[in-house]
Structure formats: C-alpha cells, structure tokens
Amino acid sequence: MRPDTPxxxxxxxxxxxxxxxxxxxxxxxxxLRAAAHLELAGERPRxxxxxxxxxxxSPDDPQLVKALKAAxxxxxxxxxxxxxxxxxxxxxxxxxxxxxxxxxxxxxxxDELEQAEAAATTALTTLLPESSRDIPYAxxxxxxxxxxxxxxxxxxxxTWDTLADDxxxxxxxxxxxxDPKRLWSLGSSDPAELKAEIxxxxxxxxxxxxxxxxxxxxxVLHWPRPELDELLAAYPELESEYPTYEAHLTDLEASLxxxxxxxxxxxxIVPGTVPSYEAFAASESTSPxxxxxxxxxxxxxxxxxxxxxxxxxxxxxxxxxxxxxxxECHGGA
Numbered sequence: 326m327r328p329d330t331p332x333x334x335x336x337x338x339x340x341x342x343x344x345x346x347x348x349x350x351x352x353x354x355x356x357l358r359a360a361a362h363l364e365l366a367g368e369r370p371r372x373x374x375x376x377x378x379x380x381x382x383s384p385d386d387p388q389l390v391k392a393l394k395a396a397x398x399x400x401x402x403x404x405x406x407x408x409x410x411x412x413x414x415x416x417x418x419x420x421x422x423x424x425x426x427x428x429x430x431x432x433x434x435x436d437e438l439e440q441a442e443a444a445a446t447t448a449l450t451t452l453l454p455e456s457s458r459d460i461p462y463a464x465x466x467x468x469x470x471x472x473x474x475x476x477x478x479x480x481x482x483x484t485w486d487t488l489a490d491d492x493x494x495x496x497x498x499x500x501x502x503x504d505p506k507r508l509w510s511l512g513s514s515d516p517a518e519l520k521a522e523i524x525x526x527x528x529x530x531x532x533x534x535x536x537x538x539x540x541x542x543x544x545v546l547h548w549p550r551p552e553l554d555e556l557l558a559a560y561p562e563l564e565s566e567y568p569t570y571e572a573h574l575t576d577l578e579a580s581l582x583x584x585x586x587x588x589x590x591x592x593x594i595v596p597g598t599v600p601s602y603e604a605f606a607a608s609e610s611t612s613p614x615x616x617x618x619x620x621x622x623x624x625x626x627x628x629x630x631x632x633x634x635x636x637x638x639x640x641x642x643x644x645x646x647x648x649x650x651x652x653e654c655h656g657g658a
Contacts, residue, residue: 334366341628353384354630357393369401388419392427399431407431415444418451422464425452429470438478445471449485462634465492469499476503497524544593544627545580545635546619548573549646555599562614574645578655581635593632594644595623 338359345355356375363372376394384390391410399407411428419425425448432441445467452464460468472489475482476499482490493499548556550570557564567573581592605622606613626632637644639652647654 331366334362335368338362338366338368338371344625344628348629351629353379353386353390355628357390358628360393360397364397364400369397372397386421386423388414388417388424389421389427392424392431396427396431399435404435411444415447418447420451422448422452422461422467426467426470429467429474433470433474433477438474441474442471442478442480445474446485459638459640460488460492461638462636468492472499473503476500477505479505543584543589543591544595544623544632545577545584546597546623546626547577547594547644548597552596552598556597556602559599560614563616563619566616566619574655585636592635593627594635595626595632597622597626601626 341355341359341362345352345359348355356379360372360375363369363375373394376390376397379390380387380394391414395407395410395414398404398410411431414424414428425444429441429445429448432438432444448467449464449471452467453460468485468489469492472486475486490499495502548567553567553570553573557567577594581594584592602622603613605625606615606618609618609621611618633644635644636656637651639656640650643649643651643654643656645655650656
C-alpha cells in the first residue's frame with residue numbers, strides 16, 4: 326500500500342534510511358527517495374539535510390540532487406538560495422533531462438514562466454539533435470512541459486511544440502489540455518462542462534510528469550529465462566504466477582501498458598535474480614514461495630535505482646533481451 330498521510334510518508338522515509346544503512350552501494354538512490362517522502366510529509370528541513378548530506382559526498386548525479394534541493398528550499402521560504410542553485414545548474418548545462426525537468430517545473434510552479442521556458446529550451450537544444458525524432462523516454466516529458474509553459478505564455482508553436490503534439494497519445498489534444506482558460510470552466514454550474522473538464526484534467530494528470538523529478542519508477546518485475554527456470558525449480562508454488570516464460574513476458578508488457586493507460590507515470594522494469602530475491606525474503610522473514618512478496622521485491626529493487634525506464638524508444642533494443650528492437654518485438658503489438 327502506498328503512503329497516503331504525512332505519518333505514512335515519515336514511516337516510509339525512516340524505512341528507506343534504515344535500508345540505506347544496509348545497502349551502502351545504493352545509498353544515493355535510497356536517500357533521494359527518503360527525502361522525497363519527507364517532503365510529502367511536510368518535513369522539508371529534514372529533506373534538505375539529506376540533500377546536503379549527499380552533496381557533501383560524491384553523488385553520481387550532483388546536478389539532480391541540487392535541483393531537488395532547490396525545489397525543496399523554495400517550497401519552504403528559501404527562495405534566494407533556491408534561485409542561486411538553479412542559476413548554477415543552468416550555467417553548468419547538464420547533459421541529463423532530469424535536473425532540467427525539475428528546474429523547469431520549479432520555475433513554472435512559482436510563476437517564473439519566461440525563465441521556465443528559457444530553461445526548457447536550453448535543455449532541449451543541449452539534449453536533442455536538431456533533426457532527431459526518436460526522443461529518449463527521459464526527455465519526452467520535458468518536451469511536454471515546455472509545450473505547457475509556452476501555451477501559458479501564449480507563444481506560437483515551434484518545432485518542439487509540434488513534436489510534443491506528435492508524442493502525445495491521449496484523446497484530448499495537448500493544446501486543449503494546456504489551455505490557460507480551461508480551468509475557468511471549473512466554476513461552471515453546467516454538469517456537462519464540469520464532466521468534460523474533469524476528463525481533461527484526468528488525461529493531463531496521466532501524462533503530467535511528476536516522477537521524473539523523483540527518479541523512482543513504478544516497476545514491474547522481469548525474470549530472465551535462466552532466473553525464472555531456477556526460481557520455479559526452487560519454488561514450484563509460483564508456477565501459477567509464471568506458467569511459461571513467454572507468458573511472463575506477455576503479461577509484463579500488458580501490465581505496463583495497462584498502467585500507462587491508467588495514467589501511471591514513470592514506469593520501469595527491474596530484473597530479478599533468485600539470490601537477491603531469497604535475501605529479500607529473508608529480510609522480510611517470509612518464504613520466497615509467497616507470491617505477494619514479488620511486487621514488494623520489485624518495489625525495493627526500484628528504490629535502489631535498478632529499474633530501466635519503460636517504454637524504450639522503438640528503435641532501441643527490446644527490454645526482454647531478444648536482440649530485436651522494441652518496435653519489432655514487444656512494442657510492435
């Protein structure tokens with residue numbers, strides 16, 4: 326069950342901090358996740374302390390940590406410091422989409438729309454070749470965010486706005502979702518108008534990117550064939566979950582598509598191994614043969630930063646390891 330209350334988020338943060346002590350090799354990802362839960366719990370000073378702790382060392386992605394720290398600081402009254410950090414990030418021109426996304430959304434949230442548009446434009450100029458149409462998954466949301474900001478600024482469409490329209494697959498067009506006037510209809514007394522606006526907002530929530538600024542995907546477990554064979558040989562009780570390897574792959578892709586259609590952002594795939602699964606079961610004082618343990622195992626792997634984003638680009642290798650491109654394999658249906 327996902328945390329719903331501030332107390333739940335605090336409890337989850339404490340659990341992640343304990344896990345970080347057990348797995349020092351995954352400390353950065355676990356502390357980032359703990360900080361995110363502390364923010365949701367309203368304990369922003371504690372979250373800031375975790376970001377400072379990470380920056381005092383040698384984090385794998387210092388610009389990401391700085392961006393998260395700036396977003397957090399601005400939310401509890403430290404605007405000047407947050408602005409200074411954001412300017413430093415922009416000056417460093419990160420080669421990864423995540424810090425740019427957080428910077429853009431932070432500026433947008435605080436009505437700095439011109440600065441948000443400028444940051445997103447710099448990011449896309451840096452990250453994408455001029456003629457590129459195959460946009461990495463991590464960058465797609467930044468294209469959409471920039472479209473939204475430009476719509477709020479009443480700027481005319483450019484090439485990247487058109488690309489955002491092409492990437493958008495929901496029934497309601499982006500121009501309509503990002504129309505600044507659409508919220509006015511929420512004050513209408515016409516039930517039909519209210520219902521239509523709720524539909525639009527649900528569609529936007531489904532595509533709106535929150536998770537990339539908290540890089541912890543909702544992950545589905547993938548067992549490579551040798552690992553699945555070993556798992557079922559040791560724990561035949563799980564055969565009802567995985568009747569065949571082919572069925573496992575089909576179910577995995579279907580589950581991810583269903584989550585995507587339901588509006589779940591930042592989906593990922595984590596590879597399972599029998600030794601790590603058995604170790605996880607032991608840490609939970611549970612038998613590995615218990616099927617309810619499987620999604621908990623996947624969540625823990627994702628929290629440790631081991632998830633691969635889904636879907637991959639259509640021209641990238643398929644996640645299943647077949648050697649074919651995603652578009653020719655599981656992405657082709």
